[in-house]
Amino acid sequence: MKALINLVEKVKPNFEKGGRFEKLHRSFEAFETFLYVKGDVTRSGSHIRDAIDMKRTMVHVIIALIPPLLFGIWNVGFQHYRATGEEVAFMDQVLFGLIHVLPIIIVSYASGLAIEFIFASARDHEVNEGFLVSGMLIPLVIPVTTPLWMVAVATIFAVIIGKEVFGGTGMNILNPALLARAFLFFAYPSYLSGEVWIETTLQEGQQLVDGFSGATALAVMAAGEGAMPSDFNMFFGFIPGSIGETSTFAILLGAIVLIATGIGSFRIMASVFLGGLAMGLILNLFAVNDFMAMPAYRHLIMGGFAFGAVYMATDPVSASQTGVGKYIYGVLIGVITVLIRVVNPAYPEGMMLAILFMNVFAPLIDHYVVESRVKKRMKRMQKIRLQTQA
Amino acid sequence: MSKIIKIKKGLNIPILGEAEKILNTTPRSAKYSVCPPDFHGLTPKMIVKEGDKVKAGSPLFFDKYNEKIIFTSPVSGVFSDLVRGEKRRIMKLVIQADDDNEFLNFGSANPETLSREQVINKLLQSGLWPAIRQRPYSVIANPDDSPKAIFVSAFNSAPLGADMDFIVNGQENEFQTGLNALRKLTDGKVHLSVHVDSNLSSAFLNAKGVELHRFSGPHPSGNVGIQIHHIDPVDKGDVVWYVGVQHLIAIGRLFEKGIYDASKIIALAGSEVLNPRYYRVISGACISEIIDTNLRIEEGVNRRIISGDVLTGTHVGENDYLRFYDDLVSVIPEGDKPEIFSWIMPNFDKFSLSRSFPAFMMPWKKFRHNTNIRSGERPFVVTGVYEKVLPMDIMPMQLIKSIMISDIDMMEKLGIYEVAPEDFALCEYVCPSKIEIQQHIREGLDVIRSEFS
Numbered sequence: 001m002k003a004l005i006n007l008v009e010k011v012k013p014n015f016e017k018g019g020r021f022e023k024l025h026r027s028f029e030a031f032e033t034f035l036y037v038k039g040d041v042t043r044s045g046s047h048i049r050d051a052i053d054m055k056r057t058m059v060h061v062i063i064a065l066i067p068p069l070l071f072g073i074w075n076v077g078f079q080h081y082r083a084t085g086e087e088v089a090f091m092d093q094v095l096f097g098l099i100h101v102l103p104i105i106i107v108s109y110a111s112g113l114a115i116e117f118i119f120a121s122a123r124d125h126e127v128n129e130g131f132l133v134s135g136m137l138i139p140l141v142i143p144v145t146t147p148l149w150m151v152a153v154a155t156i157f158a159v160i161i162g163k164e165v166f167g168g169t170g171m172n173i174l175n176p177a178l179l180a181r182a183f184l185f186f187a188y189p190s191y192l193s194g195e196v197w198i199e200t201t202l203q204e205g206q207q208l209v210d211g212f213s214g215a216t217a218l219a220v221m222a223a224g225e226g227a228m229p230s231d232f233n234m235f236f237g238f239i240p241g242s243i244g245e246t247s248t249f250a251i252l253l254g255a256i257v258l259i260a261t262g263i264g265s266f267r268i269m270a271s272v273f274l275g276g277l278a279m280g281l282i283l284n285l286f287a288v289n290d291f292m293a294m295p296a297y298r299h300l301i302m303g304g305f306a307f308g309a310v311y312m313a314t315d316p317v318s319a320s321q322t323g324v325g326k327y328i329y330g331v332l333i334g335v336i337t338v339l340i341r342v343v344n345p346a347y348p349e350g351m352m353l354a355i356l357f358m359n360v361f362a363p364l365i366d367h368y369v370v371e372s373r374v375k376k377r378m379k380r381m382q383k384i385r386l387q388t389q390a
Numbered sequence: 391m392s393k394i395i396k397i398k399k400g401l402n403i404p405i406l407g408e409a410e411k412i413l414n415t416t417p418r419s420a421k422y423s424v425c426p427p428d429f430h431g432l433t434p435k436m437i438v439k440e441g442d443k444v445k446a447g448s449p450l451f452f453d454k455y456n457e458k459i460i461f462t463s464p465v466s467g468v469f470s471d472l473v474r475g476e477k478r479r480i481m482k483l484v485i486q487a488d489d490d491n492e493f494l495n496f497g498s499a500n501p502e503t504l505s506r507e508q509v510i511n512k513l514l515q516s517g518l519w520p521a522i523r524q525r526p527y528s529v530i531a532n533p534d535d536s537p538k539a540i541f542v543s544a545f546n547s548a549p550l551g552a553d554m555d556f557i558v559n560g561q562e563n564e565f566q567t568g569l570n571a572l573r574k575l576t577d578g579k580v581h582l583s584v585h586v587d588s589n590l591s592s593a594f595l596n597a598k599g600v601e602l603h604r605f606s607g608p609h610p611s612g613n614v615g616i617q618i619h620h621i622d623p624v625d626k627g628d629v630v631w632y633v634g635v636q637h638l639i640a641i642g643r644l645f646e647k648g649i650y651d652a653s654k655i656i657a658l659a660g661s662e663v664l665n666p667r668y669y670r671v672i673s674g675a676c677i678s679e680i681i682d683t684n685l686r687i688e689e690g691v692n693r694r695i696i697s698g699d700v701l702t703g704t705h706v707g708e709n710d711y712l713r714f715y716d717d718l719v720s721v722i723p724e725g726d727k728p729e730i731f732s733w734i735m736p737n738f739d740k741f742s743l744s745r746s747f748p749a750f751m752m753p754w755k756k757f758r759h760n761t762n763i764r765s766g767e768r769p770f771v772v773t774g775v776y777e778k779v780l781p782m783d784i785m786p787m788q789l790i791k792s793i794m795i796s797d798i799d800m801m802e803k804l805g806i807y808e809v810a811p812e813d814f815a816l817c818e819y820v821c822p823s824k825i826e827i828q829q830h831i832r833e834g835l836d837v838i839r840s841e842f843s
Contacts, residue, residue, distance in 0.1 A: 001730045033765070037732035041725055041761040045828040046818045047547075047694060048403070048722065051740035051747055053765035055733035057772060057822055059744050126766045170769030170823075209594045261746045263775065321773040321787060370788055374803045377783055381625045388578075388622055389536075 007033055027122040030127035044268055054129040060263045061133045061311070064254035068140060068244040068307065071237055073097035075247070076144045080200040085209035100144050100199050101243055104151050109135040111152040115159040119168065130169035130176075130317075131159065137177035137311060140244025141185060141304065141352075143196045150188060154180040174359045175318045178308075178352055185352070193219075193348075197240035214240050218303040221291045222345035234301040247305040248300070255310040264314045267326040272309035275334020276300055283342055291342050299338050308337070308351035318359040322369040329365055332359045394586055395620050397607030399781040401743055401816055403549045404756045405700065407721075409657035409666040411556050416682070422465045422674040423711035424450060424483045426705075429520055430832070431529050431839070434480050447494035447516055447650035450483055455657070458533055462517025464652035464673045466492035476829040480675045482711065485674075501571035501645050503841035509574040513641065516650040520714070521637035522575075525615065525624045527835050528810035531631045538623050539578040541632040542569075545585040545605075547612030548699035552657035552717045554635045555591040562593035564642030571641050572633065573599050583617045610781065619782045624807050634838045636717055645809040656712065660700075660721040662686050662693045671712065678708040680719060692724040694761050701815035702828070725762025733763075743778065743820045749811065768823040776827075779816040784809065786817050790827060793834035798841060806834055 014020045015028035030188060032038065033055070077093030087103035111333060112135045120127040136153055158180035163172040185192045198214040213226055219233060220226040229239045237247025245251075258264025280296025299305055313333050319327035333354045340350030347353060426434040434453040435502045438444060445462040453459040463469070463485055472482035496516050501509055510533050513519045524531040531537070544554050558565055572580050582600040584590055595603070603621055605611045614632045622680065624630055633641070635653040652673035659666040664684045671680055677695055685693065696703035698716040712719065729735075741749045742758040776786035784805045792800035811828035818827040 004730065005728050033733075036730045037762065037764050039726040039728045040763050040766075041694075042763045045826050046815050047696055047703065047705065047720075047761050048405075048700045048759040049763050049824065050744070050820045050822070051737060051742040051749075051764060052744045052820075052822045053824065054768050054771065054822060055765065056746050057744075059734055119741060125703065126768075127770060130771065132629060168769070263746060263772075278496045316773045317771055319773075322785070323774065323777065326774075339738040370785060370804075373785055377803075380783065381623060384623060384715050385625065 005036060023121060027117050056122060057263055058129040058132045060261050062136055064257040065251035065255040068247060071247045071250040072140060072243040073101050075237060076100055076199060083200050083208055083212050084199050084206045086188055103148055104139040107148045107151045107351050108138045108155050111155045112159050112374055115156055119164045128169035134177045138180045140179045141242050144199050144243055146191060147198045150184060154184045157183045170317055172317055174356055174373060175312055175315045176354055178312055182356060197288050218348040221294060222348045224290055245304040248306040251310050253308040265326055268314045268319055268330040269309050271302055271327045271330025272313050272334045275331035276305060276338050279335040279338040303349055304351040308355055312355050320362040320365045322366050325365045325369040329358055329362055391676040393606045394606050397605060397611040397781045399778055400608035401779050404741060405549045406661040406756045406758050407659050407663055407666050408550055409659040409668055415670045416680055418487060419676040419679040420487060421676050422485045422672060424461055424674055425713060428714040429530055440469060440472055442469050444469055445492045445494045458514050459519055459530060460517055461520060462650055464548055495647050498648035499645055501574055506574050509571050513652055516639055516644050518600055518644055520649060522631050522633050524629055524631050525618055526807040527839050535629045537576050537629045537631040539630050540572050540576050540580045541614050541618055541630060542582045542638060543612055543617055544582055544635055545588055545612045547609035548701060550718060551699060551722055555589050556653045558591050558635060561639045564639045564646060565593045567642035567645050567744045568638035569597055569600055571645055574587040581621050588784045598675040610816060615810045615812050616781055619808055626802060626807055654717060656717045656719060658719050662721040662723055673714060675712045677706055677710050677712060692726060693721055693823050694721045694724050701819060702812045723760040725760030763824055765824050767825060770823055772822045775820050776817040779820055790830050793830050796837055799837060801834055806838055
């Protein structure tokens with residue numbers, strides 16, 4: 001270990017000012033801080049600091065993404081062999097999933113990080129850790145059949161237009177991962193709807209089983225025809241869908257990690273679920289069609305609802321930043337998602353649009369929350385003034 | 391008995407090396423110092439020249455913008471050295487001490503028989519006036535103001551903070567005399583705050599002429615700013631003053647004996663101190679004489695010596711001096727060693743408010759904190775963290791952002807007049823983006839101050 005540090009220290013001068021690879025200074029620094037926490041000490045202000053930092057924060061989100069990722073990898077294989085009707089061993093399903101999911105993850109990270117590094121060098125700031133999470137979120141919210149070049153284009157679009165033009169991590173208005181998905185959805189609609197959720201490219205000798213349908217539960221409900229999967233299958237995720245979104249169970253495992261470590265906002269998660277449930281119940285009351293009459297809880301286990309609530313809505317940068325604001329933001333996401341799903345079946349995946357929509361409104365919510373806190377403060381000051389004068 | 395003011399938000403950082411309640415005396419230092427940078431916003435104008443003989447209480451320099459406020463020597467001796475920093479800023483005045491202290495006599499008097507003017511003049515003359523500070527801005531009080539109240543915090547909640555009940559022991563009379571002098575300075579009340587969990591000294595419990603407040607809860611409950619906020623908050627146009635317990639005792643001595651006796655009791659604490667204890671010293675004493683050989687020597691471990699607590703103190707070297715407002719010297723290890731993959735390791739030896747480290751499962755454990763910052767500065771990303779450690783009706787993140795963009799209107803609305811950098815020290819400690827929050831708060835206060843003066 002010591003040798004490793006020594007080696008880094010030895011090549012370091014090449015990347016410093018006046019060195020041969022001076023331009024790669026920020027990239028070098030990113031790798032260096034990835035290897036070890038530097039021996040940098042506090043220079044002003046508090047002499048000791050809490051052990052947490054951005055890397056630790058982001059890495060815990062990645063840990064929380066592991067359950068849906070692993071389940072997603074298996075489910076890709078499972079859905080494929082279900083479509084072809086072949087009976088294969090568990091490991092074969094996983095292997096099939098790995099072969100199709102890993103390239104997407106690699107492309108997402110490679111293209112996104114490349115942009116991040118270029119911007120960090122050009123602007124001469126440290127490479128921010130934000131993309132570590134975005135790079136994992138993007139593959140999990142798209143169908144496995146998405147062409148790799150499309151993944152790259154969407155990622156690059158999201159990082160540049162979604163983040164860097166605003167000043168980089170921490171300054172963005174929209175959630176970059178969702179922006180990537182929205183970009184694909186509107187730029188290449190045929191690749192993000194219809195029979196795209198299951199990898200059905202057939203090898204020689206394979207064929208689809210009779211009457212096979214790869215439609216998602218949302219599409220089934222929106223079209224008003226086809227067989228709905230059982231609640232059990234939807235909750236545990238044995239259904240077609242984006243790579244990481246199908247298993248509400250796996251997502252809840254991740255939510256436990258986020259809530260236990262205090263890194264994901266419990267307020268937002270809980271209020272998204274509550275908002276969705278409440279809107280579902282309201283629609284039940286006025287039900288005029290099957291979708292409106294569908295039990296409200298089903299909204300929470302269908303489509304990307306759980307994934308969005310746990311991983312996307314909780315992005316602290318694009319979410320509301322005030323305590324009360326988080327409740328308002330969360331509830332509205334839940335409400336709008338269900339509304340879009342049921343009332344406007346042209347966009348069956350309401351979650352993505354609802355979160356992006358509320359991302360835009362989060363600063364407005366915060367503005368009013370701050371204003372009301374300021375008013376309350378003024379009243380309190382006035383009251384105390386009167387008391388002390390009396 | 392007044393009701394208890396419960397502070398719920400905040401954090402007691404579990405840190406090793408709390409001082410044992412044993413009082414030692416140190417030999418008289420050869421050198422003492424007064425450091426003008428201790429007083430924020432001060433532009434010193436020299437009165438003495440190098441080589442001049444001074445007594446304890448002799449004027450050394452005054453405030454260029456308020457000539458009434460003078461600063462005096464804590465000991466008798468020869469003013470030997472003027473240390474300047476960047477842009478010829480005066481950093482230190484070093485006094486070569488005599489063997490015995492010779493005091494300038496200001497005449498003893500019972501503050502209760504004096505007028506407000508007389509009390510103020512005595513404090514100004516003796517050089518004890520700078521002990522009285524004001525909110526807003528957390529700077530030396532202006533003797534021409536009349537504050538709506540005066541606050542004394544009788545407990546320390548900062549990490550390794552000196553125990554005031556222990557320190558005041560045997561100095562109860564001087565403390566009360568000091569309080570009597572304070573009462574002359576305001577038409578309002580004098581507020582004295584104690585902590586319910588401490589071993590309350592009779593000096594505080596039986597203090598006369600003050601309103602006693604009981605606080606409970608973690609740091610920063612001992613910060614006078616938090617107490618002001620909960621007792622009688624500062625609004626635009628208000629001024630309140632505050633004094634530390636030890637300075638109050640010095641004020642008491644001034645009135646009882648007529649001299650500026652700058653002695654005080656300080657704690658020497660921290661994980662790198664062999665025997666953390668209390669010491670009786672004179673303000674401005676040389677650090678190396680306080681520490682002497684009382685340090686843990688470990689190969690490859692550098693140490694950081696701090697005058698003050700680990701959250702707000704001043705980084706001083708061994709040959710530097712104890713600062714004016716401090717009653718604590720903390721010694722902690724420097725964190726100048728890289729740690730492989732430390733951002734993902736479990737890290738059983740590190741403390742964090744977040745539950746991403748195992749520390750939260752070991753609430754009994756105290757940690758050997760070092761000075762590693764662990765990351766470069768990042769923009770705001772995580773939200774809702776500062777709110778956990780700031781027990782004030784103030785939105786910390788929004789306030790800091792308004793300071794960053796110099797939005798004076800917003801700063802006022804969000805309560806800039808109530809805050810001081812020290813109240814935000816814990817926010818800076820817990821910040822995952824490693825933003826220099828105390829510095830931002832100070833900048834905000836400076837902007838407001840220059841705008842309205």
